Amino acid sequence: xxxxxxxxxxxxxxxxxxxxxxxxxxxxxxxxxxxxxxxxxxxxxxxxxxxxxxxxxxxxxxxxxxxxxxxxxxxxxxxxxxxxxxxxxxxxxxxxxxxxxxxxxxxxxxxxxxxxxxxxxxxxxxxxxxxxxxxxxxxxxxxxxxxxxxxxxxxxxxxxxxxxxxxxxxxxxxxxxxxxxxxxxxxxxxxxxxxxxxxxxxxxxxxxxxxxxxxxxxxxxxxxxxxxxxxxxxxxxxxxxxxxxxxxxxxxxxxxxxxxxxxxxxxxxxxxxxxxxxxxxxxxxxxxxxxxxxx
Amino acid sequence: xxxxxxxxxxxxxxxxxxxxxxxxxxxxxxxxxxxxxxxxxxxxxxxxxxxxxxxxxxxxxxxxxxxxxxxxxxxxxxxxxxxxxxxxxxxxxxxxxxxxxxxxxxxxxxxxxxxxxxxxxxxxxxxxxxxxxxxxxxxxxxxxxxxxxxxxxxxxxxxxxxxxxxxxxxxxxxxxxxxxxxxxxxxxxxxxxxxxxxxxxxxxxxxxxxxxxxxxxxxxxxxxxxxxxxxxxxxxxxxxxxxxxxxxxxxxxxxxxxxxxxxxxxxxxxxxxxxxxxxxxxxxxxxxxxxxxxxxxxxxxxxxxxxxxxxxxxxxxxxxxxxxxxxxxxxxxxxxxxxxxxxxxxxxxxxxxxxxxxxxxxxxxxxxxxxxxxxxxxxxxxxxxxxxxxxxxxxxxxxxxxxxxxxxxxxxxxxxxxxxxxxxxxxxxxxxxxxxxxxxxxxxxxxxxxxxxxxxxxxxxxxxxxxxxxxxxxxxxxxxxxxxxxxxxxxxxxxxxxxxxxxxxxxxxxxxxxxxxxxxxxxxxxxxxxxxxxxxxxxxxxxxxxxxxxxxxxxxxxxxxxxxxxxxxxxxxxxxxxxxxxxxxxxxxxxxxxxxxxxxxxxxxxxxxxxxxxxxxxxxxxxxxxxxxxxxxxxxxxxxxxxxxxxxxxxxxxxxxxxxxxxxx
Numbered sequence: 009x010x011x012x013x014x015x016x017x018x019x020x021x022x023x024x025x026x027x028x029x030x031x032x033x034x035x036x037x038x039x040x041x042x043x044x045x046x047x048x049x050x051x052x053x054x055x056x057x058x059x060x061x062x063x064x065x066x067x068x069x070x071x072x073x074x075x076x077x078x079x080x081x082x083x084x085x086x087x088x089x090x091x092x093x094x095x096x097x098x099x100x101x102x103x104x105x106x107x108x109x110x111x112x113x114x115x116x117x118x119x120x121x122x123x124x125x126x127x128x129x130x131x132x133x134x135x136x137x138x139x140x141x142x143x144x145x146x147x148x149x150x151x152x153x154x155x156x157x158x159x160x161x162x163x164x165x166x167x168x169x170x171x172x173x174x175x176x177x178x179x180x181x182x183x184x185x186x187x188x189x190x191x192x193x194x195x196x197x198x199x200x201x202x203x204x205x206x207x208x209x210x211x212x213x214x215x216x217x218x219x220x221x222x223x224x225x226x227x228x229x230x231x232x233x234x235x236x237x238x239x240x241x242x243x244x245x246x247x248x249x250x251x252x253x254x255x256x257x258x259x260x261x262x263x264x265x266x267x268x269x270x271x272x273x274x275x276x277x278x279x280x281x282x283x284x285x286x287x288x289x290x291x292x293x294x295x296x297x298x299x300x301x302x303x
Numbered sequence: 304x305x306x307x308x309x310x311x312x313x314x315x316x317x318x319x320x321x322x323x324x325x326x327x328x329x330x331x332x333x334x335x336x337x338x339x340x341x342x343x344x345x346x347x348x349x350x351x352x353x354x355x356x357x358x359x360x361x362x363x364x365x366x367x368x369x370x371x372x373x374x375x376x377x378x379x380x381x382x383x384x385x386x387x388x389x390x391x392x393x394x395x396x397x398x399x400x401x402x403x404x405x406x407x408x409x410x411x412x413x414x415x416x417x418x419x420x421x422x423x424x425x426x427x428x429x430x431x432x433x434x435x436x437x438x439x440x441x442x443x444x445x446x447x448x449x450x451x452x453x454x455x456x457x458x459x460x461x462x463x464x465x466x467x468x469x470x471x472x473x474x475x476x477x478x479x480x481x482x483x484x485x486x487x488x489x490x491x492x493x494x495x496x497x498x499x500x501x502x503x504x505x506x507x508x509x510x511x512x513x514x515x516x517x518x519x520x521x522x523x524x525x526x527x528x529x530x531x532x533x534x535x536x537x538x539x540x541x542x543x544x545x546x547x548x549x550x551x552x553x554x555x556x557x558x559x560x561x562x563x564x565x566x567x568x569x570x571x572x573x574x575x576x577x578x579x580x581x582x583x584x585x586x587x588x589x590x591x592x593x594x595x596x597x598x599x600x601x602x603x604x605x606x607x608x609x610x611x612x613x614x615x616x617x618x619x620x621x622x623x624x625x626x627x628x629x630x631x632x633x634x635x636x637x638x639x640x641x642x643x644x645x646x647x648x649x650x651x652x653x654x655x656x657x658x659x660x661x662x663x664x665x666x667x668x669x670x671x672x673x674x675x676x677x678x679x680x681x682x683x684x685x686x687x688x689x690x691x692x693x694x695x696x697x698x699x700x701x702x703x704x705x706x707x708x709x710x711x712x713x714x715x716x717x718x719x720x721x722x723x724x725x726x727x728x729x730x731x732x733x734x735x736x737x738x739x740x741x742x743x744x745x746x747x748x749x750x751x752x753x754x755x756x757x758x759x760x761x762x763x764x765x766x767x768x769x770x771x772x773x774x775x776x777x778x779x780x781x782x783x784x785x786x787x788x789x790x791x792x793x794x795x796x797x798x799x800x801x802x803x804x805x806x807x808x809x810x811x812x813x814x815x816x817x818x819x820x821x822x823x824x825x826x827x828x829x830x831x832x833x834x835x836x837x838x839x840x841x842x843x844x845x846x847x848x849x850x851x852x853x854x855x856x857x858x859x860x861x862x863x864x865x866x867x868x869x870x871x872x873x874x875x876x877x878x879x880x881x882x883x884x885x886x887x888x889x890x891x892x893x894x895x896x897x898x899x900x901x902x903x904x905x906x907x908x909x910x911x912x913x914x915x916x917x918x919x920x921x922x923x924x925x926x927x928x929x930x931x932x933x934x935x936x937x938x939x940x941x942x943x944x945x946x947x948x949x950x951x952x953x954x955x956x957x958x959x960x961x962x963x964x965x966x967x968x
Contacts, residue, residue, distance in 0.1 A: 166706070175649075175651070175652040175653045195774030195775070196774075198653075199783075223776075
């Protein structure tokens with residue numbers, strides 16, 4: 009079993025608890041060892057890095073230093089924003105060795121500039137986890153048409169440490185195919201959902217997330233797959249409000265990548281936290297029970 | 304004892320500001336072998352040169368050193384002055400105390416000391432200089448033009464009309480290049496084919512032009528004035544001497560639906576085809592890959608129907624060798640494709656990577672707008688043939704974007720995009736034309752006025768900003784971009800999108816450059832000898848450049864450069880005998896061991912194997928011998944030779960070591 013320094017980030021302990029639950033449930037099945045980093049703190053996302061880059065960097069360095077206490081185990085996170093921030097700080101530390109010294113001086117712990125920072129999707133596509141995942145499928149998705157939605161941060165910024173091509177990724181589609189789903193071709197998978205504008209300018213979120221939901225629905229998706237808690241919040245929690253405003257009456261279930269894969273592995277709705285969603289996930293409709301085939 | 308004169312130039316303030324020229328002259332005057340030394344404000348001026356001339360006479364100098372600017376600038380000036388007084392010009396040398404000293408240093412004392420060092424070194428070299436005499440080589444009075452686009456055509460006609468025979472090599476079945484594909488040309492909107500095709504015919508009919516169409520250069524040997532070029536004439540499977548160009552073969556060929564490269568993939572052609580009706584030569588070629596006869600030996604319709612019996616399925620490629628004295632490279636450009644992911648090129652998946660039918664490039668739009676094009680000049684989109692009501696033009700696709708792999712400006716797109724938008728508005732009344740641009744660079748004669756005409760008279764909407772995504776939705780293309788002047792995101796539903804994709808060199812431009820020994824930049828554009836003062840010459844003697852193979856260019860510029868290249872070639876051909884600098888290597892055949900390490904390192908292929916035989920013809924020794932015509936005087940052989948048997952005239956080991964000793968001793 010390979011072990012990872014797990015960085016849940018604030019969302020996965022709060023609004024995105026089901027993401028955390030499903031990551032842990034999946035990890036249990038796929039021999040992914042998660043050791044939650046001790047005393048982790050905010051990754052430095054939106055508020056800090058928009059207003060005070062220095063604080064953003066220190067927050068990132070703090071978390072990298074905490075992770076380094078666990079030795080060489082790569083840092084693993086599920087949140088696209090945490091991933092983006094921690095990777096950015098790690099790359100900055102690689103480029104400027106003085107930063108590692110600074111971290112030691114100001115935070116009391118050294119950081120390891122070579123520490124790998126990984127997103128859960130990367131771990132799932134890497135061997136041998138991928139092979140285990142394929143072997144563990146007990147309830148294949150039977151060609152379920154799914155819209156994979158990357159949002160803005162999962163593949164960006166473009167750099168050698170990025171999960172995939174910034175403009176033409178296929179990581180999520182590969183995983184969905186691996187468990188029997190059929191990713192649809194659609195153009196908005198890398199567009200912005202409105203992100204944290206959800207508080208100051210909900211109208212922007214309604215516009216942007218509405219466009220994504222309508223397009224995914226029109227192109228025949230029965231579910232959206234995401235890998236970011238903020239995207240999930242905008243697309244799931246806000247969906248009713250968006251529908252009212254944009255005048256549509258369909259409901260599109262929004263699943264975390266780990267939840268969808270978990271279903272294929274036969275994990276229960278409760279294990280995956282599906283009951284926490286605002287848009288209900290009709291599991292029996294989406295995924296045929298074992299043995300049944302989709303028409 | 305040598306009698307060297309040293310002249311220190313102030314170059315106005317350029318040198319004197321940083322270097323104490325009088326002190327340098329005084330120090331030089333103390334050196335053994337130096338007869339006199341002086342400084343002067345402008346050595347290159349008439350009085351400056353007279354100073355040298357008078358000193359040669361007065362002091363009976365046998366060596367002259369001018370410490371001034373770069374020898375690239377004034378060496379010929381001072382050597383002429385020296386030769387005028389009866390001293391061998393190669394006994395005159397320059398020391399560069401401007402570019403190598405005053406311009407790059409600030410500390411006056413240090414710069415002065417450095418100048419003294421440089422002068423002292425040169426004194427030691429000049430003391431050991433010998434008389435050298437230019438190498439005389441005969442010139443083959445015949446030029447090669449590679450590429451039959453507008454640049455090649457212009458160069459060939461200029462040369463031929465001045466009485467110089469020309470060999471033109473064109474890779475495609477017809478000459479004409481990209482210009483033959485264009486609809487109308489900016490900024491005057493004259494029809495491209497109407498102005499080009501008469502010139503193509505002139506090439507074909509000119510008694511002094513030999514045209515090898517459907518041919519490629521395979522090998523280049525020799526040097527300025529004396530090249531042997533091997534040309535592969537690719538098999539057309541049509542005997543162009545017998546063929547009358549009647550066209551029955553392409554009418555009757557059963558394979559008709561092949562994409563026409565001439566129509567940028569929008570039109571169709573047969574497996575035996577003439578690329579376009581005005582082709583020169585107006586003779587077809589068989590596309591072997593797609594011909595039924597070549598696939599399974601069955602059809603042969605063309606052969607059966609050809610009256611003059613010109614079809615020859617057994618035809619083979621033919622190699623011909625042409626002797627020429629100079630070559631003009633005019634290989635033109637290729638267009639970047641947004642699906643291209645190769646090396647630094649990242650492609651544009653956000654624009655569909657070229658898979659959206661109604662996202663086309665500039666050349667495709669030219670074919671749509673051309674009266675001879677697949678739609679007869681009506682603007683109809685490729686997917687369903689509908690007339691688009693909204694067309695969005697995107698500039699700088701690939702160009703000016705380091706993250707996409709190309710940082711340079713493609714230069715011609717601002718103008719052709721304005722032309723496209725204007726042509727569209729003229730052809731589709733009431734249609735909407737929108738242009739996304741970064742900057743509008745309209746700097747040619749009449750260009751800015753042309754762009755303003757598109758904006759003001761034809762109401763083309765110009766939005767300054769980039770487009771982040773193109774995607775198909777309900778039969779249209781959604782264009783998501785930003786208008787940076789109003790700082791607003793913009794979303795437009797377009798029926799057709801035209802991309803002004805980057806101008807790149809031909810994909811195999813590097814291969815051709817290597818054949819001719821021509822340098823190229825990181826993108827493969829050919830390097831000129833000097834960016835300002837020698838813009839049409841390649842650094843390799845006898846090779847000239849014309850058109851977009853050197854950098855993106857529009858028609859007027861390509862034509863001007865082609866005429867410039869032709870004029871430069873005429874200068875070469877105006878002489879019977881070519882004089883070359885005698886700075887070439889020579890082998891000491893007594894000590895040469897015949898290891899040929901020199902041959903392995905020579906970049907110019909100048910080292911030949913020479914057998915020394917006695918009178919009975921018995922082989923005594925095999926040695927290296929330098930072909931002085933091909934040697935460029937780089938000295939690599941001299942540095943490599945294990946037995947120290949090769950020396951470069953004017954740069955012998957003795958001279959170089961004496962300079963080093965003068966510096967460090």
